[in-house]
Amino acid sequence: MRLLTHNMLSCNVKGVTNGFPLIIQADKVLEKPAELNHDFLRNMFYKVDWKALVDAAKSMGYSELPESAEASMLESLDFLNRFHHALMELHLEEGALICPETGRKFPVDKGIPNMLLHEDEV
């Protein structure tokens, strides 16, 4: 699971108002190279919750993202590379995503998050 996906996922357990962002328990992280796509990154920049991305990247062992970012930084290749690396090349293979409000753990197995809720959480 890449951080691009993580940036979209939230905990929808009944009654939870603050289910985003999910805290990452990174048991196994893999780095998989991916081709950098400028247009894609520019599009995604406006949609991504930056703080959530920075925190998530740190929990995956990558601390090279600036704490805050603005659109003008997209002109810097160095920034694009870091953004690309964090968003697209870090993969959570094994671990869990944890609801910030309830502590509920969603397991991640072979890179696939299981977001199914239990009967009493619906």
Next chain:
Amino acid sequence: MVVQPQRDWLSFYQEEDDHSAMVHLSSNSITTDADNDVGLGRSRLVLKKGIAEFYDESSGIWENIWGDHMHHGFYDDGSSVSLSDHRLAQIRMIEEALSFASVPSEEEKNTSTAKIPRRIVDVGCGIGGSSRYLARKYGAECQGITLSPVQAERANALALSQGLSDKVSFQVADALEQPFSDGQFDLVWSMESGEHVPNKMKFVNELVRVAAPGSTIIIVTWCHRELAEAEDTLQPWEKELLDKICQAYFLPSWCSAADYVKLLQSFSVEDIRTADWTRYVAPFWPAVLQSAFTWKGLTSLLRSGFKTIKGALVMPLMIEGYKKSVIKFTVITCRKPK
């Protein structure tokens, strides 16, 4: 079937529970018991488990014979088709649905008010055939959700082998509780998955919730025929036919295209359109049936499990359902306002 006094029609679709219930086929929603929405006398958990296991068991066999698209093909009216044409027809189904919903391409972006898909969700993604196709077509990023862990894993593996793993990813999740924050996607895609969802209102609610302003929602699904003015419900023989199909394919309940339109109208979406494409899918089930009787088909089925075999045995009922106009292959689309 329990009949209750007039009640607000919306509540029919909102309620769902774990009661054991008779098979419920939604018809005139006002007079039917909302508690039966789950159907089949099973709790929702049992239904979800059944669906997951059905696809865990059968996806590999399907893929082996039919490839990675697990939906009907779109055929010219009255055409005769050879087995090799079906994959093209399945791709055509995707294109026809996009065209019906007027989803703009890069060339059309200045003439359309709708968004070009950059972020897509595939609700009930199977092994990711649609996801990968749409990602490739639009250069977009696509998230797929399925109840089946086997499907999610296979979908990811196929994405990797096709060089699309940076564009598409798959999660195990429930269409009734999509694990996404509001307004994430430009295109919300549900290709033949709505049949499995017990609570149609919640299903539609989730589709609308995760759609971004200006986005398009496309639902392609199996519905039952529209009821006549005087009808409260389908005929007993029709219900019996659909029950058997429900049992084999883990479908909780059926509704009509008009029911979906009514649900969508309760949300602030615009440009709601629907069409009956039954005549364009006519060759599909006969072809699936034929493929089951090939050597490959029979040996695969014999090696598969009970759920898959039961699914195969029910195929003639799908053909009957279409022929007798009980089942309608339906496309529904709408736009979320900007």
